[in-house]
Amino acid sequence: MTVTVTLDILTSPLLDGVKHGFFTRRGGASSGIFEGLNCGGGSSDQSEIVAMNRDRAADAMGVSSGRLVTVHQVHSATAVTLDARPADRPRADAIVTTTPGLAIAVLTADCQPVLFADREAGVVAAAHAGWRGALDGVLEATLDAMEDAGARRDRIHAVIGPSISQQAYEVGQEFFERFLDEDPMNGRYFVNGANGKFLFDLPAYGLARLRAAGVAEADWTRHCTYADPARFYSYRRATHKGEADYGRLISAIRL
Numbered sequence: 515m516t517v518t519v520t521l522d523i524l525t526s527p528l529l530d531g532v533k534h535g536f537f538t539r540r541g542g543a544s545s546g547i548f549e550g551l552n553c554g555g556g557s558s559d560q561s562e563i564v565a566m567n568r569d570r571a572a573d574a575m576g577v578s579s580g581r582l583v584t585v586h587q588v589h590s591a592t593a594v595t596l597d598a599r600p601a602d603r604p605r606a607d608a609i610v611t612t613t614p615g616l617a618i619a620v621l622t623a624d625c626q627p628v629l630f631a632d633r634e635a636g637v638v639a640a641a642h643a644g645w646r647g648a649l650d651g652v653l654e655a656t657l658d659a660m661e662d663a664g665a666r667r668d669r670i671h672a673v674i675g676p677s678i679s680q681q682a683y684e685v686g687q688e689f690f691e692r693f694l695d696e697d698p699m700n701g702r703y704f705v706n707g708a709n710g711k712f713l714f715d716l717p718a719y720g721l722a723r724l725r726a727a728g729v730a731e732a733d734w735t736r737h738c739t740y741a742d743p744a745r746f747y748s749y750r751r752a753t754h755k756g757e758a759d760y761g762r763l764i765s766a767i768r769l
Contacts, residue, residue: 522538523535526735528732532633534768539551539761540744547761557760568764583599583618584619585605585609588607591655593652595659596618607642610663611637611769614768617766618768621763621764622739622765623747624644625716626641627641629673629675630670635664638769641653648716648719653720671730674732674735675765678740679716682750686712703718
């Protein structure tokens with residue numbers, strides 16, 4: 515008997531013509547607090563179940579499991595260019611490729627997953643951009659690596675996938691001041707919250723960095739990971755609920 519699994523995959527018209535997807539948690543094999551398509555090997559979920567979920571994502575991307583490539587994410591501003599699955603996953607937070615049939619992917623659970631494409635040059639990229647990576651320049655590093663691979667940034671389309679939204683992202687004074695120290699204009703991404711806290715607009719900050727860097731077009735899918743537990747994993751929501759761990763969403767792109 516064949517079991518048909520239906521995945522819930524978000525796409526963007528900005529990336530039309532390039533196979534891509536921001537996968538939600540629906541359609542996976544994990545259970546309990548990880549229920550759904552948990553693709554995080556760093557979680558405490560059963561490794562064989564995570565592998566099964568990644569197999570489903572690879573199948574949806576039209577590649578074999580060995581052609582779905584991720585890196586060891588460390589909240590850095592490091593981008594790597596790959597033409598095959600590396601023997602040892604590099605410590606980085608963005609991947610660039612010009613290799614057809616190689617699906618590159620990042621894992622997130624509130625941070626920004628960002629997919630990039632210069633269709634004309636045949637260059638795609640995927641980046642994991644939390645507040646630290648975005649502040650340190652991971653988006654610009656990704657664009658630099660794409661240019662080194664033959665892309666032109668005025669042809670690059672970039673899309674931010676499901677991320678934590680401003681109304682759910684409460685931060686403290688030290689966080690706020692860190693962004694102001696980088697650029698006083700960063701104050702526009704914050705509004706006052708309760709009890710002396712601030713609310714930070716991570717996707718707006720990411721979009722501003724992309725547009726300032728000169729991409730042709732940039733957009734956010736406008737999905738909040740925190741606000742929709744049926745579709746998305748969220749580190750912050752899991753923390754607020756006192757859960758021991760959380761799942762990771764996968765976002766992938768390929769030529």
